[in-house]
Amino acid sequence: MRTVRTVVVTFVVVFLAAPLLVVxxxxxxxxxxxxxxxxxxxxxWYGQLVxxxxxxxxxxxxxxxxxxxxxxxxxxALPLAYGVRxxxxxxxxxxxxxxxxxxxxxxxxxAVGALVFWNRIGNVGQIENVxxxxxxxFSTVPLVTIALGLDAIDPSIGxxxxxxxxxxxxxxxxxxxxxxxxxxxxxxxxxxxLSLNEYIIAFMVAGFTVETLPIKIFNxxxxxxxxxxxxxxxxxxxxxxxxxxxxxxxxxLERLLGTDLADS
Amino acid sequence: MSALATGVATAAAPAxxxxxxxxxxxxxxxxxxxxxxxxxxxxxxxxxxxxxxxxLGPSGCGKTTLLRLIAGLDxxxxxxxxxxxxxxxxxxxxxxxxxxxxxSLALFPHLDVNRNIGYxxxxxxxxxxxxxxxxxxxxxxxxxxxxxxxxxxxxxxGQRQRVAIARAxxxxxxxxxxxxxxxxxxxxxxxxxxxxxxxxxxxLGITTVMVTHDQREAMTMSDVVVLLNAGKVxxxxxxxxxxxxxxSAFAARFMGPTNLLEARVxxxxxxxxxxxxxxxxxxxxxxxxxxxxxLSVRPGDAAVVTEGLDDDDTLRGEVVFVxxxxxxSECYVDCxxxxxxxxxxxxxxxxxxxxxxxxxxxxxxxTACVVVEP
Amino acid sequence: MTDLDIAxxxxxxxxxxxxxxxxxxxxxxxxxxxxxxLVWVPALVLVAFFVVPFGLMLATSFYRRVSGGFYEPAxxxxxxxxxxxxxxxxxxxxxxxxxxxxxxxxTAVAFPFTWFLTRMRARRQVxxxxxxxxxxxxxxxxxxxxxxxxxxxxxxxxxxxxxxxxxxxPKALTPGLGAVVAGLAYIAFPYCVxxxxxxxxRIDRELTDAAGTLGASPSRTFxxxxxxxxxxxxxxxxxxxxxxxxxxxxxxxxxxxxxHWTLSVFISDQALFNANVPFAAAMAMLxxxxxxxxxxxxxxxxxxxxxxxxx
Numbered sequence: 001m002r003t004v005r006t007v008v009v010t011f012v013v014v015f016l017a018a019p020l021l022v023v024x025x026x027x028x029x030x031x032x033x034x035x036x037x038x039x040x041x042x043x044x045w046y047g048q049l050v051x052x053x054x055x056x057x058x059x060x061x062x063x064x065x066x067x068x069x070x071x072x073x074x075x076x077a078l079p080l081a082y083g084v085r086x087x088x089x090x091x092x093x094x095x096x097x098x099x100x101x102x103x104x105x106x107x108x109x110x111a112v113g114a115l116v117f118w119n120r121i122g123n124v125g126q127i128e129n130v131x132x133x134x135x136x137x138f139s140t141v142p143l144v145t146i147a148l149g150l151d152a153i154d155p156s157i158g159x160x161x162x163x164x165x166x167x168x169x170x171x172x173x174x175x176x177x178x179x180x181x182x183x184x185x186x187x188x189x190x191x192x193x194l195s196l197n198e199y200i201i202a203f204m205v206a207g208f209t210v211e212t213l214p215i216k217i218f219n220x221x222x223x224x225x226x227x228x229x230x231x232x233x234x235x236x237x238x239x240x241x242x243x244x245x246x247x248x249x250x251x252x253l254e255r256l257l258g259t260d261l262a263d264s
Numbered sequence: 265m266s267a268l269a270t271g272v273a274t275a276a277a278p279a280x281x282x283x284x285x286x287x288x289x290x291x292x293x294x295x296x297x298x299x300x301x302x303x304x305x306x307x308x309x310x311x312x313x314x315x316x317x318x319x320l321g322p323s324g325c326g327k328t329t330l331l332r333l334i335a336g337l338d339x340x341x342x343x344x345x346x347x348x349x350x351x352x353x354x355x356x357x358x359x360x361x362x363x364x365x366x367x368s369l370a371l372f373p374h375l376d377v378n379r380n381i382g383y384x385x386x387x388x389x390x391x392x393x394x395x396x397x398x399x400x401x402x403x404x405x406x407x408x409x410x411x412x413x414x415x416x417x418x419x420x421x422g423q424r425q426r427v428a429i430a431r432a433x434x435x436x437x438x439x440x441x442x443x444x445x446x447x448x449x450x451x452x453x454x455x456x457x458x459x460x461x462x463x464x465x466x467x468l469g470i471t472t473v474m475v476t477h478d479q480r481e482a483m484t485m486s487d488v489v490v491l492l493n494a495g496k497v498x499x500x501x502x503x504x505x506x507x508x509x510x511x512s513a514f515a516a517r518f519m520g521p522t523n524l525l526e527a528r529v530x531x532x533x534x535x536x537x538x539x540x541x542x543x544x545x546x547x548x549x550x551x552x553x554x555x556x557x558x559l560s561v562r563p564g565d566a567a568v569v570t571e572g573l574d575d576d577d578t579l580r581g582e583v584v585f586v587x588x589x590x591x592x593s594e595c596y597v598d599c600x601x602x603x604x605x606x607x608x609x610x611x612x613x614x615x616x617x618x619x620x621x622x623x624x625x626x627x628x629x630x631t632a633c634v635v636v637e638p
Numbered sequence: 639m640t641d642l643d644i645a646x647x648x649x650x651x652x653x654x655x656x657x658x659x660x661x662x663x664x665x666x667x668x669x670x671x672x673x674x675x676l677v678w679v680p681a682l683v684l685v686a687f688f689v690v691p692f693g694l695m696l697a698t699s700f701y702r703r704v705s706g707g708f709y710e711p712a713x714x715x716x717x718x719x720x721x722x723x724x725x726x727x728x729x730x731x732x733x734x735x736x737x738x739x740x741x742x743x744x745t746a747v748a749f750p751f752t753w754f755l756t757r758m759r760a761r762r763q764v765x766x767x768x769x770x771x772x773x774x775x776x777x778x779x780x781x782x783x784x785x786x787x788x789x790x791x792x793x794x795x796x797x798x799x800x801x802x803x804x805x806x807x808p809k810a811l812t813p814g815l816g817a818v819v820a821g822l823a824y825i826a827f828p829y830c831v832x833x834x835x836x837x838x839x840r841i842d843r844e845l846t847d848a849a850g851t852l853g854a855s856p857s858r859t860f861x862x863x864x865x866x867x868x869x870x871x872x873x874x875x876x877x878x879x880x881x882x883x884x885x886x887x888x889x890x891x892x893x894x895x896x897x898h899w900t901l902s903v904f905i906s907d908q909a910l911f912n913a914n915v916p917f918a919a920a921m922a923m924l925x926x927x928x929x930x931x932x933x934x935x936x937x938x939x940x941x942x943x944x945x946x947x948x949x
Contacts, residue, residue, distance in 0.1 A: 004857075005754045009766075012751050012827075016773050019784030019824070026787060076680040083676030095677050102688050105929050106885020108902040112909055112922045113691035116698050119915075136687045139680075156370035159337055162357045163364040163441075164384035164431070171358075174383075178374045190775075197777035200887045204906060214779045218888065221783060230787075233780040240775045244768050 020237055027230035045231040055228065058216040062196050065130050065212060070191040072135025074184060077142035082176075085150045096143075103140035110137050111204035118205060125209035130202045134195045141194065142187025149183025150176075182250050189247055193240050287313030287348050288471055289334065289439060294343035296329055303329040304340070305495035311488070313348070313438075316465050316472040318482040321492035322518070327475045328443055330492070334473060335441055336360045348438050363432030364441040369424050369448060371416040377403075377427050378412040384435045402430040405464070421449050422457065429461070433468070440465070442474040446481065458484045479519050483507065491515055507562075512637040516560040523566060523606050524636075525559040535559060535635075538601050541576050542628055549635040557635050565632030566608035568595050568618055573625035581606065583622045597626050699919035709915050717920035726904075730924070733884065733900045736815070740822040741880040748830035749872050753864060755831070756839045774828035782892035785821045786812055789893075813895045821889035826879045833878055837871035838864075870943050874936045881929045901925050 028041050049055050080099055084092045102110055114133040118124055153176065161171045199214040207215055213232065220229050289311040296304040304326045311317045319327035332338045334345060336357030345353045352360055363384075372380050379386075381402055382395045390398075403409050406426035411419070416427060425445065432440065445461070446454040462485040465472050476482050482489050483503040490500040499506055499515045510516035513524055527535040529551045533544045537559065551557055573580050581599035595618055596605040608626050618624060702712035720726065755766060788795050791810035799805040811817055841864060849859040887902040899907075901921060909918035 004750070008747070008751050009754060012747065013766075013769070015824070016769060016827070019781065019788055022788050023780070023784045076683055079676045080680040083673070083680075087673045087676065089674065089677055095681055098681060098684050098689075102684075104881075104933050106881070106902060106925055108885055108887055108905050109695075109922045109926050109929075110688070110691075112905060112915075112918055113688070113695045115909060116694045116915065116919065117687070117691035120694060132687055136684060139684070154368055154370055156366040156368045157372060159357075160364065160366055160370035160431075161372075161383070162337065163335055163360075163362055165358050165387045165435070166383075167356075167358050170387065175372060175374075193775045197775055197780075199777060199779055200902075200906060204909065207910075214777045217777070217779045217783065221779070221786075221892070229783060233783060236780060237772065237776065241768065241772045244771050244775070248764055248768060 020234075023230045023233050027227050027234050029227055045227040046235070048228045049231055049235065052228070054211075055216065055232070058211050058213045061127070061210055062213040065127065065134060065202070065210075066192040066195040068131040069134035069138060069195045070188045072131060073139040073191045074142045074188050076135065076139040077146055077187060078180075078184065080139075081143055081146040081150060082172075085147065096147075099143045100140050102137045107137065107198070107200050108204075111201040114201060114205045125206045127206060127210045129205045130210060130212070133201050133205050134191075134198060137201060138191045138194055141191050142184065145183045145187040145190070146180060149180050153179050185250065186247055189243050193243055196236070197240075287438075288315075289313075289473070290344075290346040291330075291334070292344040292346070294330065294333060294345070295341045296326075296333060296338065297341055302495050304333065307343075307492075307495070307497055309490060309497065309500070311471060311473065313471045314469045315487040316462065316474065316485055317488045317490060318486040319473065319475045319490050319492055320479060320482045320518070321477065321498075323477060324494075325492040326495040327477075327492050331441055331443055331473060331475045334439070335362055335364050361438045362441055363435070363437040363439070365425075365428045365432050365443065365445045367444045367447055369428040369445075371424055371427055371431075373417060375416070376412070377408070377414050377416060377419070380416060380427055381431045381434055383431065388435070398434065399430075402434060405433075406430045422453050425449065425457065429464070433470070438471065440470045440472040442472070444475055444477065446476075446478075454481070461485065483519075491518060509634055510560060510636055513558055513560070516634065516636050521563055521607065523561045523563065523604075525561065525601065525606075526603075527557050527559045529553050529555045529557060533630075535633075537579060537628075538599065540579055542633060543577055543630045544633050544635070545630050548633065551635070558638050559628075560634045560636045561628050561632050563594060563607040563609040565610050565629060566606065567610040567627045567629075568597070568608050569625045569627050570618075570622075571625075572627075573623075575625075575627075577629070578625040578627045579606065580623070580625050583618060583620055583624055586618060586620060595624070597624060599626065695919045695922060698916055699923055701916045701919075703914050703916050708913075717914075717917040720917055721920050721924060726921075729899070729904065730901055732897075734928075736818065736898070737822070737880050737883040737900070740819055740826060740883050741876050743819070744823050744826045744830050744879050745872060745876045748827055748834060748875070749868070750860075752831045752834040752838050753860070753868075756835065756841075757843070770828045770831050773824070774832065776825075778825060778886065778888040781825050782821055782889045785817060785824065785889075786892055789814075789817050789820070812893050813898070815894070815898055817893035818890055818898050821893045822883045822886055825886065825889060826883050829882055830875050830879050833875040834868075834871060838868060841867055870939065874940060877932050877936050881932050884925065884929065 027045055028043065049059075077099065080095060083089070084095050089095075110133065114129065118126075118129045123129065157175060157179075158171055161175045162168075166174065197214060199212075199218060202210070202212045203215050203218075211219070213236070217229055217232060220226065289309075291307055291309045291311075294304050294307045295302070307326075307330060309317075319330060321327050329338065333340050336352070336355060336359075340353065343353070344351060347360070372383065375383070378396075378399050381399045385395045385398060399412065403412060406429055408423060408426050408430070411423065416424060419427065425448070428445070446457060449457065458481055465485075474482075474485065486503050488500060489503045489506050491498040491506060493514055499511050506515060507519045510519055516522045516524065525537050527537045527542065529549065530536045530541065530553060533546055533548060535542050535544065535549075535557065542559070549557065568583075569578060572578060579597075579599040579601075581597040583595055584598045584605050585596040587594040587596070592609055594607055594609040596607055598605045606626050697711075698709065699717050700713050700715065701709045702714050702716070703709050755763060758766075789811035796805060796811065800807060845863055845867075846859050849863050850856075854862065884900065885902055886900060887906055890898060890900040891903045902925070905918045905921045905925065908914045908921065
């Protein structure tokens with residue numbers, strides 16, 4: 001069994017890492033085209049990322065959309081999750097189902113829906129369309145992390161605060177919210193990473209006016225390969241890895257997965 | 265303890281105004297249902313101020329529900345709760361003058377010890393310096409000096425429990441409530457803390473209600489024990505009274521191991537167990553001759569004898585098992601009555617040398633025999 | 639002095655569990671509007687920006703396409719009829735088959751992998767989990783791009799094979815069915831692991847230990863203990879991966895020829911490049927129905943399983 005385990009794990013690691021390694025290698029190749037192995041080493045393509053105004057604007061757009069949509073997602077998810085868990089209104093499962101539904105469906109559906117919607121309203125191709133569409137589509141992520149976070153709080157803690165004299169609002173502010181911060185942050189960061197990488201919704205809703213990073217990469221792909229694309233991909237991946245490692249530090253991985261990691 | 269009134273079933277049992285105790289806790293006709301289940305089914309009690317009362321009973325008997333009703337964490341379907349002369353039935357929990365220790369202790373994980381303890385004072389916008397002083401005082405009270413800046417996650421079980429106690433007492437409440445406070449602790453720690461907590465309560469003189477399922481704990485700490493069964497008060501009184509004079513088989517069994525013998529009344533102070541007459545104390549029962557009753561005799565009172573096997577009050581039998589624990593030993597004697605063998609651990613020295621298979625007698629002294637309702 | 643009068647709380651509903659429930663709210667109902675706003679406001683936002691667009695999309699599928707790429711409100715079933723044509727039915731079925739294949743391959747590898755993952759110590763587990771999650775967050779564009787590179791003629795894996803001597807000259811493996819499958823498997827794999835992780839984690843270590851003491855080899859234990867216990871979770875993961883890959887757009891378009899395109903590609907193609915939004919809307923509805931059926935079926939089965947397990 002030991003060997004089976006090694007084989008499977010190694011295969012998976014290689015499978016997952018291989019494309020990234022190839023891309024990373026390509027990003028350092030001085031030539032425009034790829035030879036294998038690389039002919040000359042260069043970091044000029046990374047430089048292009050910073051100097052080329054088009055790439056810079058794409059990065060800015062993506063970051064702005066990422067931050068804004070993550071905020072929207074949390075703004076939707078936090079009251080929803082807390083309201084359902086704390087007050088248990090009738091039809092709780094309906095509210096939660098509504099929160100989960102967008103994410104369950106293939107993104108292209110949300111993309112077409114959003115396209116039709118904004119066409120109707122007449123606000124075509126604006127960046128806020130993408131922000132709202134992403135915020136709504138990804139609201140499931142913080143909804144899940146916050147709901148799990150709420151479940152993990154010992155109910156007696158809230159009651160203890162009450163017996164110590166805290167009215168419900170104070171209790172939320174001084175006890176519940178501080179304990180929820182890790183879940184909120186996890187939801188926020190995860191949403192941001194997902195939004196940064198998302199293509200089809202952004203494209204359909206405002207793709208011709210707002211060029212996010214994935215859109216730019218895809219467009220660039222059509223018109224021929226430059227190692228700049230490879231450089232972008234590497235930077236992106238490194239950023240995602242950094243964000244996730246940060247999450248792991250604050251114990252967010254468990255919240256994302258909804259379970260403990262190591263043996264309990 | 266004559267100030268304690270216990271009522272069973274009817275909400276009409278009135279509080280006795282003649283008792284000159286304006287303080288303390290009064291419960292009248294409390295009822296609480298969860299769906300079809302009657303968790304609390306008509307409980308009326310008066311708890312005098314400054315005393316420690318235990319709610320004792322098996323799980324599901326309603327003791328925790330009752331405590332939560334007193335705390336205001338749930339609302340009763342019927343009845344009144346009066347604390348120190350004020351009707352607080354309609355008052356939400358955060359406005360009752362209580363301090364509560366929860367079963368899981370419920371310490372705030374994101375606050376250190378100082379802030380946990382000072383939480384209730386901070387809510388009242390007390391001056392920082394005053395809070396700091398009071399927290400110091402409380403830390404000393406519970407023997408946790410110097411641990412104020414520690415994160416609660418880094419404390420041992422016993423330390424966490426003390427923090428929970430200090431926190432509950434911070435604003436000097438009128439009522440101190442504890443929900444199975446020792447259940448999260450190791451057995452030996454539990455015993456030590458029971459004594460400490462009781463001494464603390466006596467020192468502060470604070471009216472205390474404690475929920476427990478452990479009869480030993482209740483007996484160690486309480487002024488009064490309220491035994492609950494299926495939402496009703498089975499019996500209430502000082503611990504030793506419940507132990508020595510239980511009124512029902514349930515109460516007898518719950519307060520400690522006991523022998524329950526089927527007997528028939530043959531006279532005012534005499535019952536027949538098997539073929540033997542057993543004498544009781546005068547006034548031990550009020551049944552008619554010929555009535556079938558249950559006799560409760562605690563193992564510690566039943567003595568194994570090797571002589572006088574045909575005397576009254578002595579049942580003959582064969583030893584089927586001896587549990588020898590060094591300091592004490594228990595003999596399991598089959599007296600031919602059917603059912604479980606009798607357990608006898610009284611008689612001290614006589615037990616030495618008694619072995620499985622020996623034919624012995626079990627002596628049931630009149631003072632130890634109690635007639636109980638089945 | 640007694641407090642302001644607040645009506646006693648209503649008795650709890652039937653079937654409410656016993657005391658010590660995790661109801662940690664003070665029982666007194668505060669003004670309803672305050673509480674209700676908490677859930678209704680975000681719910682309304684979701685309705686406005688998800689349900690309404692969705693309904694609009696449904697309506698649009700019946701609209702008439704107008705030359706110039708616009709559409710006007712009407713009621714015609716042209717789009718739906720087109721959807722039912724042989725060509726599109728064929729494409730849809732092909733799409734479904736490819737996604738089923740990918741789901742099967744992915745789950746077959748992810749299942750043992752995740753099992754091993756759950757039995758590891760935290761020190762080894764965390765880096766692997768980070769890698770899995772990182773792969774999950776990778777943009778589909780980057781994934782498609784990288785696989786394009788790996789399978790391409792100029793710089794891909796075939797060059798290595800030539801160098802080693804197995805092949806005579808480098809070949810482009812993309813675009814092609816194999817490329818699409820590889821790409822889809824790549825984006826689906828982390829998703830599959832994440833879905834399987836909690837339920838496999840829950841399988842008590844003592845169960846497998848006990849099997850060992852009774853004489854079962856590790857592989858026997860896996861076959862006779864783990865597989866039956868995990869069966870429903872694996873099935874659920876399989877179906878979820880299937881739905882997930884159905885929604886893939888970029889990988890299919892970049893790594894596949896038009897005959898390999900999935901429904902998602904057609905949808906966006908029609909919406910943006912053929913400017914036939916009503917038809918795109920109709921296809922999107924079809925995709926929705928397929929997805930909801932599968933996801934709904936999985937949740938229903940899962941809740942049934944949970945109820946049985948709690949007995």
